[in-house]
Amino acid sequence: MNKPKSKKRIENLLRKALLQNGKMEYGLYEYELEEHIDYWYKGLKADRDEFVFVVTENRGHVAMLLITDKKNIYINEAARERLAEFWHKSYNINLERLIPMMAEELANDILSVNGVKTVSNH
Template sequence: MLDPQQKMIYLLRDALLQGGHLSREVYENELEDNIPRWHVGLQISGENFLFVVAERSEEIALVLLESQKRLYINEAAREKLAELWPGTYATQMEYLIPLMAEDLVEGALSVTGVQHVS
């Protein structure tokens, strides 16, 4: 039997790396109300984009916000994130998933801000 963190890693890998189901209901209940606050945070921090993962009842939701106030939800967010990290999406996710899992197991949202450096 998997411990809670290992189970969360499994759920995240399925949703973020293997094209698994992403929940609209989890987005609406856990993420949607925070969008305006996160947009303000992006403007203040100078980051290019921010993505947030939530989990409830073994269902995952993903939202990606760009600093220009564009919003991507679930599958569109996953696709956009892969587009922003061409060729390195899977590597980046493999690095981040254990960190995300730790946040989610503790009952928090996993919030990751990214600033592109040329």
């Protein structure tokens, strides 16, 4: 029987990757995320989200994907940068809120998929 993944360990890895500009693994993106882009894009359109971002962790490595409503694809560090641009001042606050939930999903072998609608200030 596989030993369960540690939520706390995953939280620390996500904090390092998403909040401390840690390195992300392109090979993990290819292995776990790339094949699902069309599926997540369809969900984004159906839910009328502005963008969706997906995070995974495997054996201590983290990978991230961000898809915009125009189907622009951002991978790993570029996805993190784009998310920071979208969220601007609320990036750290939003991630501090999301990381525990994301780690819980990943600890249970569920990819963390987050669709986002932004509120316009106009």
